Amino acid sequence: MLKLFKKNRRTTSEYIFDNVNMFIMLIICFITLYPIWYVLVNSLNDGIDAMKGGIYWWPREFTLENYKAVFANPGIVTSFGVTIAKTILGTVTHVFFTAMVAYALSRKELYGRKIYMFIGVITMFFSGGLIPYFLLIRDLGLFDNFLVYVIPTMFNFFHLIIFVSFFRELPASLEEAAKIDGANDIMIFLKVVIPLSMPVIATIALFQGVYQWNDYFAGVIFVNNPELQPIQTYLYKVVAESSSNQMMLNAPGGITTKTVTSQSIKLATMVVTTLPIVLVYPFLQKYFVKGMLIGSVKG
Template identity: 40%
Template sequence: MPTRKRSSYVPEELLFSVLNYVVIILACLTVLFPLLNITALAFNSGADAQRGGIYLWPRVWSLQNFTEVFTQSHMVNGFLVSLFRTVVGTAASVFMTALAAYALTSRTLPARGPIAFMIFFTMLFSGGLIPYYLVLKDLHLTNTIWVYIVPSLYSVWNMMVMRTFFQQVPVELQEAARMDGLNETGIFLKIVLPLSKPVLASMALFNGVSHWNDWFTGAFFVREQQLKPAATLLQEMLVSQEALSQSLLRPGHAYEMLDRMQVTGESLKMAMILLVILPILFIFPFVQKHFTKGVSAGALKE
């Protein structure tokens, strides 16, 4: 008699798989629900949103929130500043960090060990905010567009990950290139970088997200409103709208004023948040295939 094929899952493995799926689904829902709620409030009329009860779908569709965002003073300019610092800052940071990481892989680099230790030491201790501000001021970087780019050219953690990845590039390829007459610059540009696309894509994603979401630099080191990025303007908008909402809700103020507002502070805040996070959501799928490979390969050394 033909034997019956056993299931590939024993009860313990099946229970473990079910628990894994349940945990993953719950984790996805905890991330997805706030995003859907923000989207629903952003596309809903601000006056109607004051009634509450909006969770996953707009009740009264409206684009007035987004129209109001782009009519705000310096808002369009803020997105241009964010775009400039993200593109230029990411490209410059990845290239300069890769240069430093490649130099640290050279066995002929004088005092390579002490240099690597000094670089790593900066990850453990910092000079503090006030000395950092004084350095930026002495370099004439404060209140300029370059305060977003120059201080972030190098990331020690990214440098260490890149160095580990570059050490996995076969030495035979580099030796063959030297025999063909390539210098170190040519080896770096024509051999090391093309073979390191996964880690470069991962580091570019890290840098891009950091530049796009950074509000601290614009809030503390820039005074000119036209030089502030979208994230800083969003933070200022949240503070001002919260103060306005609290003042309107004080005793003695007309509550019907809130009912007549088609755009409220809460709806405006949701529209701005959605505009800030959408670029990252659109870019991530294109680098996702390189992301895991780059981080895991760069973090482990054979």
């Protein structure tokens, strides 16, 4: 018993090492989280008072007028609807299409499978550039079209590699049993492979869902119609083009614009657009880690 107690005791160097690591991690967490807290605090403070500075931890003059001004603009509500729609539709189509292609490429009997994989790997490192891509989107009729958020994002080769690695580990006996029962490849994919692949499907869905929610580039480049622009593009315009001034001009009479400034509305808009994914992401982090490890270790 005494030997076990001595064996479990930490040495002085181990104790110091652990505490130094903890201190460094606390500093990193503070550096990471404090900017978010700073934006939140200033967005809840009176805009005129915030211009004086000195607000670091708590609102000095608490107010919700900034958020009232943000939601008074119907554009942000429409942008939220577009973002939710493109996130759901884009994620569902991406997972199904990528899984379908990955299932085909995971079959050893597929003719030219190695050539397809080689071509796909090349696309991960080289692209045609933005101008050819823009011309392609325009010629396909996707410019100023909601489907520009869905069709170009239906396939991702990196996600395909994760799917292929997972599909290759599924027992071949399950497919053989399904074929004996008269199932074809489509039925096997839908009724056997998909139900067994829920862990990797959940992982890829989270990858794509976060991407769809945070993507602003497609709305900036390929969409001119304000009613089709997502919330992140809306935020981009507020910050980069000072459109918050226009929001103040359009604020209804119930909002005290004397306490609202361009900067305070920018901060409130940033909180509104990023808060949903910030709240959800910590609960999904474990799936992201698992997704990166799927297929990398074989038992």
